[in-house]
Amino acid sequence: MRQLLILALASMAVMSMAAQAAQAAPLADAKAGAMAMLRDWVKAENEHDAAALDRILDDQFISTFEAGKPTRKAAFIKSLSAGKADPAQSQSLTDETVVVDGDTVILVGTDTFHRTDGAAPDGLALRYTITCVRRGGRWVALAEHIVKMPAPAK
Numbered sequence: 001m002r003q004l005l006i007l008a009l010a011s012m013a014v015m016s017m018a019a020q021a022a023q024a025a026p027l028a029d030a031k032a033g034a035m036a037m038l039r040d041w042v043k044a045e046n047e048h049d050a051a052a053l054d055r056i057l058d059d060q061f062i063s064t065f066e067a068g069k070p071t072r073k074a075a076f077i078k079s080l081s082a083g084k085a086d087p088a089q090s091q092s093l094t095d096e097t098v099v100v101d102g103d104t105v106i107l108v109g110t111d112t113f114h115r116t117d118g119a120a121p122d123g124l125a126l127r128y129t130i131t132c133v134r135r136g137g138r139w140v141a142l143a144e145h146i147v148k149m150p151a152p153a154k
Contacts, residue, residue: 026037029104030134033109033134034098034106034139038132040052041053049079049085053077058135059073061141061144063144063146064146065147088119089121090115091109091112091113093112094112096108096109104132104134105132107132108129110127111125111128111146125149126146126147128144128145129145
């Protein structure tokens with residue numbers, strides 16, 4: 001009888017670990033997918049790639065900067081893809097936090113602009129909060145809010 005009880009408890013423990021592993025895989029996949037989408041977004045911004053931005057941003061996408069007026073997808077893409085791409089500019093993402101809830105992911109972090117020529121906006125740091133959703137098996141950005149961070153003390 002005791003051996004039967006030990007076997008039942010061991011079986012329950014194995015089933016519990018298997019269930020936890022099954023839940024962890026989609027969570028990790030969601031995080032990785034949303035972060036890959038964000039990196040593609042940064043690349044598309046740097047390259048002024050309107051077609052890529054159109055794929056990355058949901059049709060309902062809305063962006064707000066500081067307390068300014070919200071910007072919809074078409075205007076957002078137009079503002080970021082105007083003119084030629086500037087090879088002297090790049091961006092880096094740091095201080096990243098990812099929250100997953102089913103088919104919704106919230107990304108929070110810092111986007112810092114860098115320039116090889118030292119011109120503006122070199123060193124500009126923006127704190128972002130981006131809401132992503134899974135549509136048709138891929139991650140797209142539904143909304144973002146960005147705020148300029150104070151310049152570091154010199």
